Amino acid sequence: MCAAPGGKTTAIAILMKDEGEVVAVDRSHNKVLDIQKLAAEMGLNCITTYKLDALKAVSRSNDSYATTNLCCNEKNNGVTIQSSDLPSLHVERELTEEMNADKSCENGRNCNKTANERTYVSKAEIRKNIRRMRNGPGRNQCSGGRVQNSKGFSPHSFDRVLLDAPCSALGLRPRLFAGEETIQSLRNHAKYQRRMFDQAVQLARPGGVIVYSTCTINPGENEALVRYALDTYKFLSLAQQHPSIGGPGLLGGCEFPDGYTEEWLRPGEEKLVQRFDPSGPLDTIGFFIAKFIVGSKDG
Numbered sequence: 001m002c003a004a005p006g007g008k009t010t011a012i013a014i015l016m017k018d019e020g021e022v023v024a025v026d027r028s029h030n031k032v033l034d035i036q037k038l039a040a041e042m043g044l045n046c047i048t049t050y051k052l053d054a055l056k057a058v059s060r061s062n063d064s065y066a067t068t069n070l071c072c073n074e075k076n077n078g079v080t081i082q083s084s085d086l087p088s089l090h091v092e093r094e095l096t097e098e099m100n101a102d103k104s105c106e107n108g109r110n111c112n113k114t115a116n117e118r119t120y121v122s123k124a125e126i127r128k129n130i131r132r133m134r135n136g137p138g139r140n141q142c143s144g145g146r147v148q149n150s151k152g153f154s155p156h157s158f159d160r161v162l163l164d165a166p167c168s169a170l171g172l173r174p175r176l177f178a179g180e181e182t183i184q185s186l187r188n189h190a191k192y193q194r195r196m197f198d199q200a201v202q203l204a205r206p207g208g209v210i211v212y213s214t215c216t217i218n219p220g221e222n223e224a225l226v227r228y229a230l231d232t233y234k235f236l237s238l239a240q241q242h243p244s245i246g247g248p249g250l251l252g253g254c255e256f257p258d259g260y261t262e263e264w265l266r267p268g269e270e271k272l273v274q275r276f277d278p279s280g281p282l283d284t285i286g287f288f289i290a291k292f293i294v295g296s297k298d299g
Contacts, residue, residue, distance in 0.1 A: 001054045001163045001200060004031030006038040008164055008213075013044045023158070025052040025150065032147045050150035054163070057199040059152030156205040163200045165193045167214040167221050171278060171286020183256070190220045194228055201233055201294070209239070210292040217277060217286035223250050223264035226273060226290050235295035238272035245282070246274030246289070 003009045003024035013022050024035050024047055032049050039047045168181045168189050197212065204210050212229075214221050226249070229236055248270040253263040265273070274289040276282065 001025055001057060001161065001196065002166055003049075003164065004028060004034055006035035008162060009035055009047060010038055010042055010044055012162070013039070013046050014042075016046060018044050018046045020046055022047045023050065023153075024048070025050045025054065025057065027051065027053040029147050036147075049148070051147050052150040052152065054196045054199060056152055057196075058202045059154055153203055155202045158203050158208065159205060160209045160211070161200045161204045162211045162213070163196055164213050165196055165221075167193070167216040168218050170216040170218050171276070171288075172215055173278065173285060186218055186220055187260070189216075189218075190224060193221055193225055197225065197229060201229075201236070204294045206235075206294055206296050208294045210236070210294060212290045212292070213288060215285060215287045217275075217288075219250050219254070219264055220262050222275065222288040222290075223273070224253075224262045226265060226269070227263045229290075229292060230269075235297050236292045237295065238269055239291045239293045240272060241274055241289065241291050244271075244274060246276045247280060249273040249275050249288075249290075 004026040006024065009022060009024040016022065024032075026032050026035065026049075029051055032051050035047070035049050039045075039049075166189070168186055170181065193214075197210075200210050200212075212225060216222065226238070230238070249265045249272075251265050251267060251270055253261060255261045272291075276284045276287050278284065278286045
């Protein structure tokens with residue numbers, strides 16, 4: 001979610017050895033094109049991109065057309081693509097008929113194909129062809145800068161969700177002391193991030209993982225988001241990160257003169273997140289990472 005310009009997306013694809021599927025979404029048409037270009041330059045084929053606002057990442061229950069429905073398949077520990085639109089069903093039927101025709105040849109029935117022409121079409125290949133016909137030729141084969149729109153995904157569609165949330169960017173150099181943000185604008189960032197996180201929680205399947213990251217040192221967008229997540233969704237829990245390089249998160253909270261309060265981390269939680277401070281010994285930009293395990297959502 002909020003995947004542009006694509007650095008984390010391509011890093012994930014490389015770690016996956018260009019296998020499986022990485023779905024990258026961003027609400028900007030041009031930024032989606034940037035992701036496509038980067039994936040093509042790196043020769044990565046497992047990345048599927050969509051133009052989609054993170055605040056609308058979950059498809060509405062009454063929407064008659066959901067662009068994709070990704071679900072976990074326990075047998076292959078992967079992600080399978082299902083479609084609810086009629087053209088894709090038509091494609092699947094044609095491919096299935098082709099498979100049945102091949103089987104008929106193998107069983108000795110009337111068939112005009114020679115032995116060398118008969119090929120076995122796996123279910124994975126059927127799903128790939130369905131996806132290709134629905135979404136176009138793919139980023140690496142795309143010459144016209146085509147961007148596929150999405151109307152959202154079904155709940156519990158993804159094994160892992162990375163929300164690289166838009167933020168105040170107070171950890172970036174030289175913006176660190178630019179003075180562009182106000183107290184109110186920082187609070188608005190936090191509200192926006194919570195709404196996106198709500199979407200991420202719905203998309204992740206039970207047993208899955210959600211990673212939340214920002215490039216800011218503002219605790220209202222970092223530790224306060226973690227507090228919101230753990231207090232709102234009891235089935236979420238912080239997970240140890242590997243490798244763990246950054247410093248601990250901030251404990252306690254803050255009360256502002258106007259009465260607004262922020263609650264941050266509680267004892268024991270600070271070592272389960274990673275806070276990188278530009279003033280620290282690692283000499284990095286400022287950013288923050290929290291990893292959540294999604295437990296059972298029943299009850």
